[in-house]
Amino acid sequence: MKAEAAVLIFTYLFYRSRMAFLAMQPLSVWMARRMGRKEQERRRQKLCSQFKDGLLSLAASLRAGHSAENAFRDAAGELAFLYGTDETITREFRRVVTRTEMNVPLEEAVLEMAERCGLPDIQNFSEVFSAARRSGGELGRIILDTVQIIAGRLEVREEIDTMLRGRQYEQKIMSVVPLFLLFYMDVTSQGFFTVLYGTGLGRGIMTGCLAVYMTAVLLAEKIACIQV
Numbered sequence: 622m623k624a625e626a627a628v629l630i631f632t633y634l635f636y637r638s639r640m641a642f643l644a645m646q647p648l649s650v651w652m653a654r655r656m657g658r659k660e661q662e663r664r665r666q667k668l669c670s671q672f673k674d675g676l677l678s679l680a681a682s683l684r685a686g687h688s689a690e691n692a693f694r695d696a697a698g699e700l701a702f703l704y705g706t707d708e709t710i711t712r713e714f715r716r717v718v719t720r721t722e723m724n725v726p727l728e729e730a731v732l733e734m735a736e737r738c739g740l741p742d743i744q745n746f747s748e749v750f751s752a753a754r755r756s757g758g759e760l761g762r763i764i765l766d767t768v769q770i771i772a773g774r775l776e777v778r779e780e781i782d783t784m785l786r787g788r789q790y791e792q793k794i795m796s797v798v799p800l801f802l803l804f805y806m807d808v809t810s811q812g813f814f815t816v817l818y819g820t821g822l823g824r825g826i827m828t829g830c831l832a833v834y835m836t837a838v839l840l841a842e843k844i845a846c847i848q849v
Contacts, residue, residue, distance in 0.1 A: 623652075623653075623656060624649045624650075624652035624653035624656060625649055625653075627649075627652055628642065628645050628646070628648055628649040628652070629642065630800065631645065631648075631831060632645060634800060634803045634804060634807070635803075635827045635828070635830065635831045636818065636824065636827060637818045638818070664709075665739075665740060666778075668709055668710055668738060668740060669740055669742055669743075669771070669775065670775060671700065671703075671704060671708065671709075671710040672710055672738075672740070672742065672743055672771070673768060673771050673772055673775060674699075674700065674703060674710075675696050675699075675700055675710060675714055676746070676764055676767060676768045676771065677768055678692075678695060678696035678699040678700070679692045679693065679695075679696045679764050680764045680765050680768060681695075682695040682696065683764060689727055689754070690718075690721050690727055693714060693717050693718055693721070693727070694718050696714055697711065697714035697715045697717075697718050700714055701715075709738075713734045713737065713738060714734075716730075716733075716734065717730040717731060717733075717734055720733065726754075727754065728747075728750060728751035728754045728755070729751075731746075731747045731750050731751065732747045732748075732751060734747065735747035735748075742771050742774075745767070746764075746767050746771075749763055749767060750763070750764075792841045792842070795841075796837075796838050796841070799834060
């Protein structure tokens with residue numbers, strides 16, 4: 622829906638043609654996929670942050686002398702209290718508990734959770750956890766070490782996001798300004814862009830302007846996107 626609306630705005634401002642709207646449908650598909658990937662990345666970051674809280678609860682339960690199975694049960698209850706029963710992280714921890722109640726080894730249930738979530742941090746934890754369970758290692762210490770690694774990465778990411786948030790906000794505003802100016806000039810000076818919409822040369826110029834605009838927006842987003 623958002624991608625279609627964006628293409629509709631581009632068509633109105635740069636072409637004022639129904640045929641152009643149909644011709645730009647591939648752009649709509651590309652924008653929809655790109656928006657979907659960005660939304661998926663936001664969900665992955667949110668899940669990773671929530672997983673850190675789950676690890677903290679696990680570590681606290683293990684330090685209190687609970688077994689690993691009971692620690693996961695306690696963590697599931699804590700996550701339900703913090704984020705609600707419908708959050709992905711809560712469902713995943715509860716699924717681990719349910720699997721262990723069905724006599725599935727805990728390390729196998731944790732590996733299954735890592736495969737479903739698809740996050741490197743959870744995958745690394747599941748592998749370390751499984752190795753520790755097989756070798757009889759100190760689970761509390763291992764979980765605490767894993768929490769410190771994940772927490773450190775998240776802290777750096779949050780610091781970078783804080784530093785870039787103002788610039789990213791400015792970039793979003795600057796991305797909208799050219800479109801607003803086109804719309805403003807079209808409303809206040811009706812007929813000013815007629816030659817650009819009605820001739821082949823004009824449509825070529827507007828196509829070039831649209832290409833430059835899209836390139837500038839993508840470049841600005843790429844510069845502001847820093848992976849930790």
